[in-house]
Amino acid sequence: MMSLRAIARAAPRVLARPSTLRPAAAVVRTSAAAAARPSFAATQKASAAFSTSAFRRAPAGEVDEELAAKLSSELEFETSVKEGETLPASIKDFLENGQFELKDVPGQQDVFLTRNFGNEKITVSFSIADLSSYQEQHFEDDEALTDEHDFEEEMGGRDSAKSGAADLEDAAEEDMDEADTDAMPCRLNIVVEKPNKGALNVEAIAQDGTIVVENVYFYKDAKLAHSSNPDAVHAAQDAYPGPAFGSLDEDLQILLERYLEERGVTPALALFVPDYMDMKEQKEYLAWLENVKGFIEA
Incomplete structure (x- = not known):
């Protein structure tokens, strides 16, 4: 999700790039006017063509290719x-x-x-949507359990750390057993x-x-x-x-x-x-x- 947000934040910068070219376009039009004094319509046409080509040359985001490859990999795995x-x-x-x-x-x-x-x-x-909420709640509960054991290990000595690690392993095994036997409640x-x-x-x-x-x-x-x-x-x-x-x-x-x-x-x-x-x-x-x-x- 952070990659997608990064792309969204980069989008305004990509769209803004053509505006940085406008002063140069204005200089070209000014010098051309001094030399040959083209008509107003011709000047407008040249400006439109230049602006369009600038947009076409705008590069894609740097992470697009990598993100697309990752999505393809995930898609292939889930399909298999x-x-x-x-x-x-x-x-x-x-x-x-x-x-x-x-x-x-x-x-x-x-x-x-x-x-x-x-x-x-x-x-x-x-x-x-209930399935996503249920999975998110279990993820948060597992994180809270891990943080609690990490705190106990930090505050205690080596014996306490070993005990905390053993308790965490036992709790993880119990959670796996419960996941295998208990179905998700569906509203x-x-x-x-x-x-x-x-x-x-x-x-x-x-x-x-x-x-x-x-x-x-x-x-x-x-x-x-x-x-x-x-x-x-x-x-x-x-x-x-x-x-x-x-x-x-x-x-x-x-x-x-x-x-x-x-x-x-x-x-x-x-x-x-x-x-x-x-x-x-x-x-x-x-x-x-x-x-x-x-x-x-x-």
């Missing part, structure tokens, strides 16, 4: 990794046997699953709407093959559950949110969970979402590399 992968069974089974229609627009972060159930329209959405936004009857908006988490409901909202106007219009968002925020799901009567919680399961919010969905998010993020990353590389080389 992708070629060896197979479609996860959770994705294949869900798409082939599920009742949801998938809407995934390339270049967009959000993914939508829709289906009809009787007179109801059901929409389940999730975003790969789901579930909307069940009926014509002229409003909508239920359910916030839930999909993790380790289970769906954990966090909140259940009701909106008299179903648009409040979908629209990103500022007025609609404000109206949704002003609506009574309902009690925390975990504070409801246990039997009521169970029945609401069964209600969602009948509509396709099942363990199969909980397995599908994390795997699909990971696959989509990889596709979007490859597309990003292609786009940035194409831009740099243009």
Whole structure:
């Protein structure tokens, strides 16, 4: 990212170079006028031709070629990794046997699953932005753990340093074990709407093959559950949110969970979402590399 910022900072200097040539152009026009006194139109034409050629001769940024080569290398590596992968069974089974229609627009972060159930329209959405946030948080936690051990080593003696290094190694191994066994929690936004009857908006988490409901909202106007219009968002925020799901009567919680399961919010969905998010993020990353590389080389 710093390389891209450097290119952006260099761009104004590149664009400014032709202006440094203008005084010289003016001198040429002045001497020519003294010798032959060309017409005003001829002078303007010569000036335009000189200015255009100056822009064409403007050199590219010094780091462009190196950056493009690095992007190509990264693209080749990621493509080779992708070629060896197979479609996860959770994705294949869900798409082939599920009742949801998938809407995934390339270049967009959000993914939508829709289906009809009787007179109801059901929409389940999730975003790969959550994956980036999750990875960033884990990176920050790992850095904090490393800094803490570095501080302990600096303040203690050699024995303390050895102990701190051993603890850090153990912690790293534990983190790797947890990464292998724990799936990333994926946020789901579930909307069940009926014509002229409003909508239920359910916030839930999909993790380790289970769906954990966090909140259940009701909106008299179903648009409040979908629209990103500022007025609609404000109206949704002003609506009574309902009690925390975990504070409801246990039997009521169970029945609401069964209600969602009948509509396709099942363990199969909980397995599908994390795997699909990971696959989509990889596709979007490859597309990003292609786009940035194409831009740099243009």
